Amino acid sequence: MSLHTSRKLKIHQPENFQYESIPDSHVWDDLHDHPSVEPIGPDAVPVIDLNDPKLIEKIGKACEEWGVFIICNHGIEPEVLNRLCSQMHRLFALPAEVKLKVAKTEGHDAGYGGFPISHFCPKFSWSEGFAIGSSSVDHAQKLWPDDYSTFCEVIEEYKKAINSLGCRLIHAMLLSLGLSEEELCQIPVGDSSKLKTVMHLNSYPACTNPDRVLGLPPHTDSGCVAIVYHNGISGLQVLRCKDDIAPTRWVTVPAVSNTFVVNIGDLMHVLSNGRFHNVLHRVTISKTNRLSCAYFFGPQADIKVGPLSKLAGLEQSPLYKPVTWPGLQKMRSMLHDKALQAIKIDSN
């Protein structure tokens, strides 16, 4: 078996995922800790039409009750999404040794390979990732010396579209929390010039035994909001905790073509003083290749985010101490899912 392995980066691809039997390193034992359920009835993941006259109210409710929702009528042309999809396909179809030329290096967000949470995982994920920071030119030149510009142009076109969509969504979320237009511009994440974004491309290769492997382990996103594009194949699941309806379960997010999935991350949970739900999610594998692109929005590195003073006033005290995005990521790298606990303000 030819293994493309890098311990440091936790990339480990059994023959570029073309295997005869799944190696034990990729078999997860606790995948069925909670049942997987379809998104129907009370488990129907909210779908929000961006042209809805009650948009603000609906977004606020979805952020509080779910921490995840699907958006339609978002105004991004399907051609832009198709072009992104074909470039993602082109990237991940490259031979492993070519992709490893742009492998992530210690301390850098951008590049090919594993992702921070993989360090906490007992097993390898059935996926490949490629993170893009401010520019994709250097990496694209290494991957396609003779034709790198198409990739960069498509990425730039997508970034432009998704940045304005992200700003619209964050704006609507902040209004739903009761901020006025004037107050909104005064807080860091309400000011689009103070946002930092990271684009993360994911490939989840098909697997003949998908019930034993996992595309991405359960996690919350650390930033404010993530907008996820996918190629119409389902796989993303969100955890719904035990309630009056049912025990704790993994709800499959329906994969409707030309829609996006929006996730609330840790920093939005902090900013909203616990009102918005930072949703725990994972990605399962199927017998069809899946591609996704998660676009993360957070504050620029030097900006601290704490509970909005309007929400953490006299009636309700602030639940968390302010933290920067890199500060929170560093705490997560040490404490994993206990990082938010560490910035919690003791109410006693």
Ligand SMILES: C=C1C[C@]23C[C@H]1CC[C@H]2[C@@]12CCC[C@@](C)(C(=O)O1)[C@H]2[C@@H]3C(=O)O
């Ligand atoms: C800007 C980001 C956001 C990152 C780190 C960096 C690039 C890769 C992102 C992810 C993608 C996979 C889940 C996650 C939890 C992971 O391990 O890597 C994300 C993480 C975060 O949300 O913190």
Ligand SMILES: O=C(O)CCC(=O)C(=O)O
């Ligand atoms: O592939 C997906 O649907 C979700 C990806 C994700 O959760 C992430 O990159 O953080």
Ligand SMILES: [Fe+2]
């Ligand atoms: Fe995520």
